[in-house]
Amino acid sequence: MTRSAGTTRDTVWEGLPIRRTRAAADPDSAPRSIALPAGWDDSAAEALAALAPGEGPVALPRLAEAWIRRTAARGRRLGILPSAEAAEELATGLRDLLLFRRGAPGAATWRNDAKTESRFVLNLPAFLDAEGFDAEAYEAAVRLGVTTLEILGSGKATRLRIGFADLAGLLAAQGLDYESPEARDAGAALAALTRGAAEAASGDLAERLGAREPVCLSWPEPPETTAIPGLADAARAALDTAAGAPGLRHAALFALSSPDAVEALLGAETGGLAPAAAPTRLVEDGEGGVREVPTRAALRAGDSAARLLAPRGPAARDAMEAAIRPYLHAPAPAAVAQARPPRPAPKPTPRRSPHGRGAVWKVTIGGHRVTLRTVEGAEGLSEVSLTLAKDGAAFRGMVDALCQAVTLGLASGVKLDDYVQSFAYTRFGPAGAVEGDPAIARASSVLDWAFRRLALDHLGGRVLPDPSEEECGPDAIGSPTQQLPLLPDLPATKAPAARRRALKLVG
Template sequence: MTRPATLWTGLALRRTRAGADPDSEPRRIALPAHWDDAAAAALAALAPGDGPVSLPSLAEAWIGGLATRGRRLGVLDSDAAAEALAADLRALVLARRGAPGAAIWRRDPRAMPRFVLNLPAFLDGAGGFDLEAYADAVETGVLALEIAGGGKAGRLALGFCDLSGLLAALGLPYGGAEARQVAAGIAALTRGAAEACSGRLAAQLGAREPVALLWPAPPGQTSVPGLAAAARAALDAAAMAPGLRHAVIFALTPPDAAEALLGAETGGLAPAAGPTRPVWDSSGRILDLPTAAALRAGDRAAMLLGAADEAARAAMEAAVGPFLHALPPAPPATARAPAAAPRRAPPPKIGGTIWRATVGGQRVAMKVATGPTGLPIEIGFTVPREASLLRAMLDATAEAVGVGLSMGVPLAEYVDCYAYAPFGPGGPVEGDPTIRRATSVLDWAFRRLAADLLGRTDLPDPGEEATPEETSAAGPMLPLDLPQAPSPIGRRRAFRLVG
């Protein structure tokens, strides 16, 4: 039987290997040739199981399932409507404009379905925003969520992501009034288009909620041509509905791998963390590369993508919040240093190295970023997922060491502190050319740093009596004589998708 031609037909694919995170075993991934490795890792995270993953096959599984189920539920009133929804979903995914959240990709009935639209992907060639395509995408997302909920869900979760990337591409600083007007206009358009679709479903399947009598007024004008008029028209169309099928539709939810698949760099309303992102290359060096938003912003990237303060984030939420059916999650709390604590700007990252070894049967990787002097300014550890307690302790230690390094504590102090420390698994070391035995992961790590970065040769391997078998079974024991340092300060972590 010959399958009908779809957007997947003739699509050029490239094959690579990627894991959902550094702890996962790489999987064979087939994805569009022009998509990046971050999308491959996202596919590995979205696909159930641990076997090979092909985007067309993985996407078609849930797209075909939604089309078939929608026809059975009566949400789609004809075979042609089912085919049209399937085509629209394929187009959104391939253009990286929109996709469902992980629950639908994994076909997980226990998790609440969500659908996210990637705002920068709707930029048109003339520097404007494709308003008609965006409104159509909102309708497609609502239909997909209605079907995924079995036609019974009164609360949906359709939202957008990477607002900061869109604003940067439009040349608008996140904290400016023009940016808030554009954000409010897009939010109004999203709500209007979503409620209009819910109203059409209510006319077809029965209303469950009344139409809102009052909406917040959308902005009278914005710097995006046609946005204010489109938002007003969408809200007016929603007002004409006989009722609504859903009490909640437009909601900004915490991001998952779907945003990464779409190429989004921030979730929901979140501001950008900066114009660059750290990337580990194949040789283990850390490179600071421009973000996609910075490439769109051009010469103004540093100004447009500088870190926004809490006041700017709150002002943006105040502008968009009235159009949401559910408020976005609160941003993560940030640590505050005492007002009198001196702050030292961290030195720029110049390079870095990754060392990998197995210590007492425990696999571990140590990543080290170095500054202009060649000495480390930040360290990190990766261990397999099942070693959750060890991972937590190593993360806490790496954070503390990084703070101390940024405050001027010499690396030698940490070497003296952690060399031969009885911290968790210890024993034979595999994968290191010179260190053959260690009392712990930290012992191996800091003697490795001492040898490579400080040129020390006075730290021989411990004897077998220092690494008994019961060391790995004992609970982690941190040494208590930690180096003294000035009061800690907040330190910016590696960029990641934030909600």
Template structure:
């Protein structure tokens, strides 16, 4: 491990903390610059390999020393340049302007390394953008990636992050012509600076790729002062190179812990996550302004950081893609707006019941029942030997009882009204050991229902009540009303008839 004495680390005040990469991870002992927020500490815990204590200087020196050693061995870095490049990479990290991706921090040798630049970190206090510093950061990123590949890699991945935060800081909406012009200028400057550095390496080590014959045209002007001219100059410098060392240089990627370490709130050209973010405090979860909201002009936060449509995303992608060597990754799916919870649906009615078959006075009768949760809801009769008129009458009667049961009429009321009803057929009941005889079909049916659903065993009628000569037989019953026969003869209506020839 390289010594920290005599480097930029020597004057950096560190604070110590314990935090995990996420709320469920065990905490690690960490040391990082005192002014960096807890989110950066959690990002460092995720980036540093292992689970033991870690400090930012030691973790960063692991990849700085590796890149310097490999680049020196490959001849892309001279001994004199090594000191300058090491300090330049440290300065980018300490200013939170740039850093390699998570695969470099973790020492993942099989993964393609990348270097990301945090665009809002190049905003100047007076409101401008450090164009020279950004172009130099692009060159430093290419130098680092080439060195990590020992000068052999032809495909490098230099990208930028938090374009939305930059736009909010300079007061332009993501979905605006001005915002897209700034994005095009940044992408053009990134490509020009990256290819010009690849051209410098080609001069030293030999060109492997020709300079592109067709260049994407950078914007003629942008709302950001000097950006269009800087992009044009960088592309012209790259075009003057004898050739390029790399076939691919500029590629955006999904964010990982490296963006969080730098303080970038969005990946690449993704829109801003919003005006507030949730943080955990000693008193619970609370919403605090995002960094983009703190940079945005007062009174315009809502307009600059509101929701962005898919059309605006596509327009931004179409604006930036011509300046990239690899198309940007598909945006992360945005969750749909919350929908009101659907009203609970009533469960399907599931009924159970039984069919009882008996013979009453030699007439076959079937009683069907339906119930819900043990409560009688429906009855129906089937009579085999009766006339159509009688069957229709019984069907209508059963339907009316079923409607009453469904409306809450107690079964006991029906039992009281129709038990011992006298009309044919009547007589001995066969097939029901609990009710040996009945005065009618309704008598048997409702005494059976009382027994099954009310637990009431009603007294049986006497034998003479169900005999053929009993008044229970409808054909032998006297009229219920005292109707007297007329005493005078009815007039002969035939006298009113007329024969028409």
């Protein structure tokens, strides 16, 4: 069902078909009523639920207009926007960027969080049209982003953060292999275009408001040609314009940031320069399970999707970063920073996709909600993640880091059997009765349940017996010889040593 968005008159939102749905920021949050453009998918609704403060209903037009109007009014008040017409032009440009999912400021702006540094992100694949990459529209978007960040920084910030997302998706849409020299040349040209357009915009602001930094021609020559038509010429022209500025307003502008919910709202599937994780993703099938569907990048890549979007090793990302780094004003974020659409939380008993590519388990252990997600590749289990609802940030972060280490280990050839050997029967809270898993009644820790469940699902249905009630009690911390680190040396034997691992968290 759709309806017109009547909350904002005389704007692009008026008359826009709107659909209503319910979505949550994460599997353990209460769903909220969400109103968003009819053509936007559920991952955008989940992102919107994460961006909006509070717990009530959310309408994209109303939420967006709040920060757009606030930004335009502040710019007028500070004199950064010289007239009412300039303020309205900025507001119109920001609405258009958002409506076409091309760009928006980061989560802090949506939440009106003045304590967090603002950023602006541009979704590269959204600038594709029937003729290819629209470099002119992209350059205009960069300039608009610089002006917006200048306002959000009250005209005082000397270092801004404008960057792009989903380089991998753009390259795949253009038929470019992420690991190829042609892809790196395209990435370098995009970075040069971003740097040039940002510094040209800073120069325009400096001409009106006063320069604070000299022009610094510290970039290399961009590639002479690229496989993306017109991109190399646009990059050189932008750098030439920046070089002619009388001075700059800012010491730094172009920086790739770790993604937040805004990337998902815009439809970006990877953060910054990160390679694609896979040509498919998992979505809820409506019956409590998950199914595998192509990513947006895969749909653009067509028959070449499997080849262009296959997982890449760290060397491929490092090579891309080396090509882009000379144009950045700050180091790129760590390789683990990727924008992935939020995955659904199915009912307790999981249903595997027809291709057997993933499953989600949602249980409670000792009254604590725990979600286990797995992804399978051609050679078996490839990714493991655990989400805990109630525990402290430090504990959740440690569990998340462990899951990342396990995922990296699986990719490097470590056998799942070795991890089960190490983590089955570890003992620490939360522990106790397991609800939602028909095969496991008790667990001595979250890791105990998770790795015994993985053994059932991925090691030929191997059944490891439940620990006793005493071993799941609050005082069952194990002997000092049992209290091993989270990542012990991998054992030499194959079968789990019954109930010999334990861990106590203190603090």
